[in-house]
Amino acid sequence: MAIPEAARHEFKRRTAIVESLETGDIRVAMERRDARERTALDLFKAIKAGEAVTPEQIDATSRGAIVREAIKTLQDAGDTDALHDAVSAAEDERDHYRGKERKLFDAAVSGKVPVDQHLEAYLKEAKLADKTTAEWRGLVKRFARWCAEKALRLADIDRKNAGRYVSEEIAEMHPKTAKKHLSAVRGYWDYLARRGLVDTEQSGNPWDRQLQPQRRKKGSAEATQGERPFTPKELNAVLYGEQLDSGDREAGQFDHQLQDAALIGALSGMRLEEIVTLRVGQCAGGWFDIRDAKTQAGVRRVPIHSGLTKLVGSRTKDKKPGDWLFHELANERDAAAVTTKRFTRYRVACGVDDKRDGRRRSLVNFHSFRRWFVSQAEQAGIPETTVAAVVGHVEGRKSITFGVYSGGPSDEQKVACVKAVKLPPPGSAISTARQGIEALAPQLEFQAATVARPKPEQ
Incomplete structure (x- = not known):
């Protein structure tokens, strides 16, 4: 993709961005192409407007993650010649970076980025309701904290580790809460896959089918009782x-x-x-x-x-x-x-x-x-x-x-x-009972006084 002249100073004066989409599936390739193009156009627009753009926004971490996936794919395929070329290209690309950018690139290539590295980019693109955005941020952050405690990074999350998290943290939740929690991390993983930041082509999304299907007891009125209208x-x-x-x-x-x-x-x-x-x-x-x-x-x-x-x-x-x-x-x-x-x-x-x-x-x-x-x-x-x-x-x-x-x-x-909707008469049921008690109050007070009055002496 061509880089506009006004934005090239942020890209080491390069004139174009060339990235492998890392897939042979034409549908997946088109999705990744379109997604990366949208991200790049937003970035170019921000640069032209004079907005502050951090190295992380441009490509240090993203490029490192893409290089890692490319090398992994070639290793799995056993293509030594192509692997050698990819490693050489990665080393050349590393030389473009300095200081913090190089550390970010190295961390991404080695798979050492934290699980929530791309969370804010995902939430921005997802365009969820404010309440949902806050909820999902909290849920993914909770997973990220669990990963940090286990010394797990983004590249370590496979189906086995996802299953560990579900067993330890999600499985015992109420079914609706568990479903919401799983939806948040699964949605985040779908985004990472579309961006080529994780590989799900061979094994699929590691969060799919992680929860045990809920089966109700046949004929159980208690099991089928849902939330209801007021009486x-x-x-x-x-x-x-x-x-x-x-x-x-x-x-x-x-x-x-x-x-x-x-x-x-x-x-x-x-x-x-x-x-x-x-x-x-x-x-x-x-x-x-x-x-x-x-x-x-x-x-x-x-x-x-x-x-x-x-x-x-x-x-x-x-x-x-x-x-x-x-x-x-x-x-x-x-x-x-x-x-x-x-x-x-x-x-x-x-x-x-x-x-x-x-x-x-x-x-x-x-x-x-x-x-x-x-x-x-x-x-x-x-x-x-x-x-x-x-x-x-x-x-x-x-x-x-x-x-x-x-x-x-x-x-x-x-x-x-x-x-056609009419309220029950005000005071029916409860109020009627209360009014009855209030009406009887004088009699009750009289009876209480009679009982309490001492008997006259014989």
């Missing part, structure tokens, strides 16, 4: 703070905020992160306008339920369109994560929990409002495609007919869907 009694408890015990929480300072978010969740089916990041301008004209969602199907307009009119009016009063509906969360780095933790403590304080053995978290959580909304709409006879459009699910529109040809449910159908 009417539970819904009243969390919406109105019934039987609320402050416990060791923040003395109830977030209760009103959490109850507002809960009510919106129950009467809209919206996700927590959609609710707590709403701006005032997205709550106008009788609709919630969701512009940034978890999936493309999540970008949608949701009718504002009549039961939310007062709440929305109160929270939008005297605010600008760009202000947060939940202004209390405007300065939080991750409003959804903060609210999730607060709601969990609040929910438990309300006496609503459903922990099961072997389950990582309770079967009821904030998402149970969304499940409750969907259940209510379904029981009211609302078509699945309409419910899916309101809550932002793609599942209800997967067929060719609905997914390609249909323009989707009308606004009137969406409004009808939301109207």
Whole structure:
């Protein structure tokens, strides 16, 4: 690939980059070519813009890793003549480097680079959500620390060592946690393979099929029980703070905020992160306008339920369109994560929990409002495609007919869907019992006084 004149000073005045793609597979070769071309173009652009470019960015470590793989491939093939030429070329290339660059090149050729050497480059290219980026960085870093303790470098990670890590660190995790952890390191390894920084052509990705498939016991209701909607009694408890015990929480300072978010969740089916990041301008004209969602199907307009009119009016009063509906969360780095933790403590304080053995978290959580909304709409006879459009699910529109040809449910159908969802009467169940006790209080006090009164002397 040709190096632009304006960038050649960073490449020892070389006019072109010539690299072996180290594969005979045309598909793999094209993927590697395209990936390296994108990286090089980004680098040229940064140099032209006058940005600081480190030697590591240019090629010391990457070139060393490529040379190592080329030499290894020729050794495995037994091609002594080509191997001799490759070693000579590597020595010539080494002479181009000085100081820190030479050390980086030597470390890469010898396979002594740490496991997370290319992690930031991978995360930058992966373009994951901020939360996922932070999670995956932490998971790969955790693996890198384990490798450092075992004196393992990037070149040492084969299927056997990957298996050791899975057995020692991942296998005992909850299945969902283990799957997330494995996805992070496997995704990183796929990137390394595309860049030619590790060789997976012969043995494949060392992280593939490392977890034992989870098999449920046939006919076990406990094994098939998943996270569920709230019951009417539970819904009243969390919406109105019934039987609320402050416990060791923040003395109830977030209760009103959490109850507002809960009510919106129950009467809209919206996700927590959609609710707590709403701006005032997205709550106008009788609709919630969701512009940034978890999936493309999540970008949608949701009718504002009549039961939310007062709440929305109160929270939008005297605010600008760009202000947060939940202004209390405007300065939080991750409003959804903060609210999730607060709601969990609040929910438990309300006496609503459903922990099961072997389950990582309770079967009821904030998402149970969304499940409750969907259940209510379904029981009211609302078509699945309409419910899916309101809550932002793609599942209800997967067929060719609905997914390609249909323009989707009308606004009137969406409004009808939301109207069909009705809350259980406030105070039913728990409140009724409490009111009954309060009504009996005078009688109980009278009876207690009678029992306590001493008998007259005979």
